[in-house]
Amino acid sequence: MTQKKSKLNRRDFISSSAKMALAAVSLPLLKSSPALAKPAGRKLKVALVGTGIRGSGTWGKALIKNYSDVLEMVGLCDINPVRMEYAKGYMGAECPTYTDFEKMIEETSPDTVVVTTTDCFHAKYICQAMKMGCDVITEKPMATDEKMAQEILDTERKTGKKLIVTFNYRFSPETVKIKEILMSREIGEITSVDFNYYLDVYHGASYFRRWHGLKQYSGSLFVHKATHHFDLMNWWLSAEPVEVYAHGELRKYGHNNAFRSVRCKDCPHKEKCEFFWDITTNEHLMNLYVKAESADGYIRDSCVFRKKINIWDTMTAQVQYHNRVMMSYSLNAFMPYEGYCVGFNGTKGRLDARIYHSQPWKVTNLADFRITHSFKTSKTFNLTSGGGGHWGADRIMQDRIFREPGPDPLGQAADSRHGALSILIGIAARRSIEQERPFKIEELVKM
Ligand SMILES: NC(=O)c1ccc[n+]([C@@H]2O[C@H](COP(=O)([O-])OP(=O)(O)OC[C@H]3O[C@@H](n4cnc5c(N)ncnc54)[C@H](O)[C@@H]3O)[C@@H](O)[C@H]2O)c1
Structure with a gap:
């Protein structure tokens, strides 16, 4: 070594x-953050970017089911329109969909944007949303490198907008x-x-x-x-x-195995591979990913031994x-x-x-x-x-964010x-x- x-x-x-x-x-050592600014006399307008499994489930279907008395989903955005259309139906959302984030913000004027894209794009949408006047709730990780982290901290300071990071654990x-x-x-x-x-x-x-x-x-x-x-x-x-x-x-x-293929679904090594995983048995995942492959080529069941x-x-x-x-x-x-x-x-x-x-x-x-x-x-x-x-953590955290947060003696807000x-x-x-x-x-x- x-x-x-x-x-x-x-x-x-x-x-x-x-x-x-x-x-x-x-x-201000690990000081807890105040709650989201809530509009008086109307529901909170929420837009979501990234309609994959986490976005369409925890921040889509669950928000609409549990918090429709206090919030309204006003827009959905994703680079994959096929996945987004399926996700919209799955969530039970009735709002417009966009592949252009700025257009969504301009046309739907959300108070708060929820970011649930692939990690490396979180920073881009967090900063863009704050610059366009929105508060932001982002899934972890807040960003994937130090430059993005710096940009978020600086943008938050400059715009006076608020960022919540959803550390459900x-x-x-x-x-x-x-x-x-x-x-x-x-x-x-x-x-x-x-x-x-x-x-x-x-x-x-x-x-x-x-x-x-x-x-x-x-x-x-x-x-x-x-x-x-x-x-x-x-x-x-x-x-x-x-x-x-x-x-x-x-x-x-990765490179460690003696055999590999592109993906599990059509793999010639299915019978002998301990890591074979059959996505075709899960209808939700087939709709969310396999049927949406035509739009972006993303393969959800890629080989765990691919050399890349x-x-x-x-x-x-x-x-x-x-x-x-x-x-x-x-x-x-x-x-x-x-x-x-x-x-x-x-x-x-x-x-x-x-x-x-x-x-x-x-x-x-x-x-x-x-x-x-x-x-x-x-x-x-x-x-x-x-x-x-x-x-049980997701629901408790969302109650704290969307309902009256109450006291926070353990400093759980992030x-x-x-x-x-x-x-x-x-x-x-x-x-x-x-x-x-x-x-x-x-x-x-x-x-
Ligand atoms: N806190 C938790 O417990 C928890 C659990 C699961 C996922 N997550 C987080 O949620 C996020 C989403 O994860 P997932 O499992 O849903 O992934 P996913 O691949 O199912 O979804 C990501 C979505 O982002 C979209 N996307 C990718 N690039 C984009 C771009 N540039 N602009 C707009 N949309 C884009 C994809 O098309 C896809 O629909 C990740 O950041 C992940 O870390 C958190």
């Missing part, structure tokens, strides 16, 4: 971290429980964290079948997927990242926070089960949490917890799922700063791997 070189020696690093720590005290029952335990200081001050995330051979593989497998679209899983995990950690710790040092490898998918794949499936990162907490993170995308383990080391004890998302054995809990007090006892307890999209800090850990990790050195967050963006 090659030794990575840092331009900073240890003493410089500690002194610059200490300065950051002091500086950060006066920053902050509303899942187990992440809330972790936040409450840490805020109670039951295990004292946190000094370091072990955080290991496992994606399985089904869900993990799905990233390699889609546009996510190309860095230029997703920013890699360090950005696309880990933005959730890094946001959780920033929020759990109420801390801001200072430096990242990472490794990444592609060990299972340029993201990693095996990743580790060391993250240093402004308050001297050290986090050791890993993400693996071909595991036999899915979920995560997180352990917080505190000055008075340790919190262990094991979260089960899917596994080939029977599990009735969503999460098992153990809190161990130093020199004292250890106690365990568990949690069950809240039910619904992402263990804005552009939170969106930026989470992706910047992943972007710094990417740069760290490319340049074989630790990478500072302040090298990327001026906040």
